[in-house]
Amino acid sequence: MLIWDWTIGIVDFAMGLFAAVVCVTYWRRRQARRRRELAPFPPHWRALLERRLVLLRRLTPDQRRLHEKRVMEFLTDIRLLGRGGLELTEEMRVLIAGFACLMLLRPDAYVFRGLKSVLVYPAPFWVRHHEPDELGLVNDQPELRLGESWNGERVVLSWEDVEAALDGDAVNVLVHEFAHQLDDENPETEGAPLLPDYTRWSKVMTAEFKALKQRSSQVLDDYGLEGPTEFFAVATEAYFQRGTELRLLHPPLYELLRDYYRIETSD
Template sequence: MEALIWVGVTALIIALPLWLPRWRLNRALARPLPAEALDILGRNMPIYARMPAELQAQLQRLVAQFLYQKRFIGCDGLEVDDEMRVTIAGQACLLLLNRYTRVYPELHTILVYPSEFLVERSEVGPGGVITESEDGLLGESWGDGRVILAWDHVQRGAADWSDGSNVVLHEFAHQLDSESGAPNGAPFLGDASNYHNWAAVLSRDYADLRHDAIYRQPSVLDHYGANSPAEFFAVATETFFEKPHQMAARHAALYGELQKYYRVDPRDWLPAPAPEWAAHDCLEQR
């Protein structure tokens, strides 16, 4: 009997480190978001009020898990408050609706700067010469579990949900892209059969955007997306959530692929732009 008791105690000790974090998370998720957090979501995510109650509830639960699991660090003297945490978490979790998710499992820290921050770069040139430089950035997604954001541009993205520019959506799209192994414009799509059409559509529209960028042609997609397939996916994500009507009209196949991936249709949350918007664009629907 004593031996059996010790076996049971030993099993409990072994299982405790695995069970305890899940129990703590479930306890945290059992508590609803406070009224102050809901007010921040409504104020800084204009689309939140237009979402159906079911999606609002999903987003609240995702935000609660994000806030519980991720660490926020203020940089350059910035003191991170609840306004910053909830605003960033709400926009990041918008990308996770209607799917089973561990909520950015590889991400553990969000660094928040007051404004543009400098990142040191090292480039190897001809003959192996290394050139050091500093780039000013508004956001960056790193492969070591960190995302860096400039708060003033987070605010700017939250204030205008129709300009197709949102640093949080952009950087967290990179996080999703990395879940397939590398940020290459092809996030994890589940079944291998999904990649054929994804690659065909995104490769074509990426090539078109590169052409538009080279010849300075107008595009609903920001020309920054022409830098690489990874940047194209991130820019397309921004456009999908902030300019869904324009994107669906001009890049129908691309919109369809993103709609399948993100499992939502932002056109349901945003009013269609005035009819005259099309008069300023001579690009043909793709």
């Protein structure tokens, strides 16, 4: 009986402590959200984004306000950390958040629900994975990567390749990995973000995937043939980096992504 009472006491204490920690965390988040809502968007961030993100010029004034709100939310809620000796500057953080939030212009979009951190390496990085592949084989040879996305929780990027994308390279590791984050918002589906209705998405994506299987595209990388998840990410890259060509060569795919991302990327 004595032990039981003592145990209850410990459990009560632990639960009380846990509730206090949760409460403090909640309070801090509320404070951060309130500060963010009250704080004006820093003019030097706006100037930087206008200079480096050419697509920003296509947004309406309402979309610009929404984009800035999302950038503030991104930078408050998601931790950005330098890795491999990289010192992340304020400019790098704002550009990463700015580009990622161009994918969140839907009024009902979440700012990457579940995403906790973005790790940034100075250049492509070596990784060694120990998980078995689809055949059950483990290949622990190191692989060079431009980026990674982990189960809706973490994104890893090579800064050198983010900069190349900002300069107009056809490869955009940032939107590729963040497309995987959008894909992860609905664990029930693969190769699609969270949508109220999947009919059109499924029809267009299936047709385009089959077409790529039969014949290479000038604008869609063959890496998209790895499966629906990679196809969505590769199509997103083409959409943000080569919108004009995508619209000319794959109009239904371009229109599908335009209606989802709510931005016109074609000239």
